[in-house]
Amino acid sequence: MSTEASTRALPAPPAAFRWLVLVVISLAMFGNYYVYDAISPLADVLQKQLGFTDGNIGLLQGIYSVPNIIMVLVGGILIDRIGVKKATFLFAVLCFMGALLTALSPKLWVMASGRLVFGLGAESLIVAVTAAVAQWFRGKELSFAFGINLLIARLGSFAALNSPTWARWAFGSWRTPLLIATVFGAVCVIAAGVYWLMENGAAKRYALGGQGGTDKVVWGDLLKFSPTYWYVVALCITFYSGIFPFQTFAVKFFQDAHGVTRETGGFLSSMLTLFAMIGTPLFGLMVDRVGKRALFMMLGSLLLIPVYLLMAYTHVSLFVPMAMMGIAFSLIPAVMWPSVAYLVPEEKLGTAYGLMTLIQNVGLAGFNFLIGWANDHAAASAAHPTGYRLGMWIFSSLGFFGFLFAYLLRRAETGPDAHGLETITTANQAG
Numbered sequence: 001m002s003t004e005a006s007t008r009a010l011p012a013p014p015a016a017f018r019w020l021v022l023v024v025i026s027l028a029m030f031g032n033y034y035v036y037d038a039i040s041p042l043a044d045v046l047q048k049q050l051g052f053t054d055g056n057i058g059l060l061q062g063i064y065s066v067p068n069i070i071m072v073l074v075g076g077i078l079i080d081r082i083g084v085k086k087a088t089f090l091f092a093v094l095c096f097m098g099a100l101l102t103a104l105s106p107k108l109w110v111m112a113s114g115r116l117v118f119g120l121g122a123e124s125l126i127v128a129v130t131a132a133v134a135q136w137f138r139g140k141e142l143s144f145a146f147g148i149n150l151l152i153a154r155l156g157s158f159a160a161l162n163s164p165t166w167a168r169w170a171f172g173s174w175r176t177p178l179l180i181a182t183v184f185g186a187v188c189v190i191a192a193g194v195y196w197l198m199e200n201g202a203a204k205r206y207a208l209g210g211q212g213g214t215d216k217v218v219w220g221d222l223l224k225f226s227p228t229y230w231y232v233v234a235l236c237i238t239f240y241s242g243i244f245p246f247q248t249f250a251v252k253f254f255q256d257a258h259g260v261t262r263e264t265g266g267f268l269s270s271m272l273t274l275f276a277m278i279g280t281p282l283f284g285l286m287v288d289r290v291g292k293r294a295l296f297m298m299l300g301s302l303l304l305i306p307v308y309l310l311m312a313y314t315h316v317s318l319f320v321p322m323a324m325m326g327i328a329f330s331l332i333p334a335v336m337w338p339s340v341a342y343l344v345p346e347e348k349l350g351t352a353y354g355l356m357t358l359i360q361n362v363g364l365a366g367f368n369f370l371i372g373w374a375n376d377h378a379a380a381s382a383a384h385p386t387g388y389r390l391g392m393w394i395f396s397s398l399g400f401f402g403f404l405f406a407y408l409l410r411r412a413e414t415g416p417d418a419h420g421l422e423t424i425t426t427a428n429q430a431g
């Protein structure tokens with residue numbers, strides 16, 4: 001980035017340029033999110049054509065998270081060393097190579113290696129893009145910019161989950177949908193490359209801000225965090241483990257247990273993404289105005305407890321539990337991630353978020369593996385749909401534990417050592 005002397009002489013980048021940069025860099029995340037969600041709509045094809053078990057499908061999705069348990073520690077350091085533009089490009093290339101490797105061979109170990117390489121790049125790419133957005137929008141429209149960034153990223157998930165509809169022709173073979181995912185991996189690389197060029201061009205003409213804090217973990221800080229931070233981390237692991245591993249098996253579960261088509265199953269799963277795209281920014285605005293963050297996290301977790309059991313034991317329209325889950329998936333992330341900023345000192349935020357992402361990935365890996373095992377153990381299939389119930393009980397218990405942690409948080413935040421989670425609003429912070 002520019003030196004201080006040149007920064008003083010140059011004008012700030014025009015707003016239109018900043019928003020263009022945001023769209024370009026978010027397209028890298030769009031490609032990344034597509035590849036992440038490319039497996040679940042393909043689950044029944046992998047089973048029929050390659051004989052994959054649910055344990056194998058869980059492995060393909062869970063192995064994404066495994067390198068991130070370490071990678072999140074080094075990703076931030078790498079970004080600081082080589083800069084955002086080079087790091088984003090490097091991580092995007094890993095995403096592309098991982099997607100390509102996944103499509104190359106029907107052998108499970110090759111596909112799993114592809115997902116591992118993809119995971120190695122994907123989560124660090126999210127960190128690098130977050131740092132880039134902070135760099136371009138600090139002191140400007142930062143929250144809104146993050147909202148747009150996630151909206152564009154989630155369009156990638158939406159496209160992947162609905163690929164059985166718009167790319168129906170591709171699902172005759174296990175490989176074609178994965179090759180389509182590789183094309184989206186290429187979009188990720190192209191967007192990262194264009195961003196590199198844009199930043200180089202802008203550095204000559206405009207004063208650019210420095211990098212923000214990234215998700216580095218400083219071990220010494222961990223013991224100093226308050227119990228309330230750990231309640232949020234515990235909620236984070238239970239909440240995301242109840243959402244993303246559910247989505248891994250959702251399309252196959254809907255097909256086997258509810259007799260819907262792959263297209264409808266994909267759409268039902270994508271309802272979560274759709275709700276989140278619209279609901280997350282709106283809930284964000286709402287809690288900024290009314291506070292009561294722990295209470296809303298309790299509400300979101302409460303919504304999750306019955307949804308899995310409704311799907312496992314009743315024939316209520318799947319749109320009802322998926323809408324309830326969609327509300328939870330919009331509400332909890334909108335409240336949970338910003339809440340950390342009230343619970344830890346500003347200079348420790350990088351460590352706090354890094355640790356939370358690390359622990360989130362432990363949950364995502366563990367529960368993808370566990371649910372795959374549970375489905376196989378209980379012989380879940382179209383011929384034996386009740387075999388899915390064990391997995392649904394595990395998910396429902398996660399909702400219960402999420403509720404418990406949110407309750408403990410609420411109790412702490414209505415006591416004498418509260419950090420303001422329930423009380424701070426834009427009105428009482430104005431001025």
Ligand SMILES: N[C@@H](Cc1c[nH]cn1)C(=O)NCC(=O)O
Pocket residue numbers: 032033036123157240244333
């Ligand atoms: N760490 C990511 C994993 C992910 C999900 N979809 C694509 N990547 C994550 O948890 N994102 C949270 C989110 O709300 O998008």
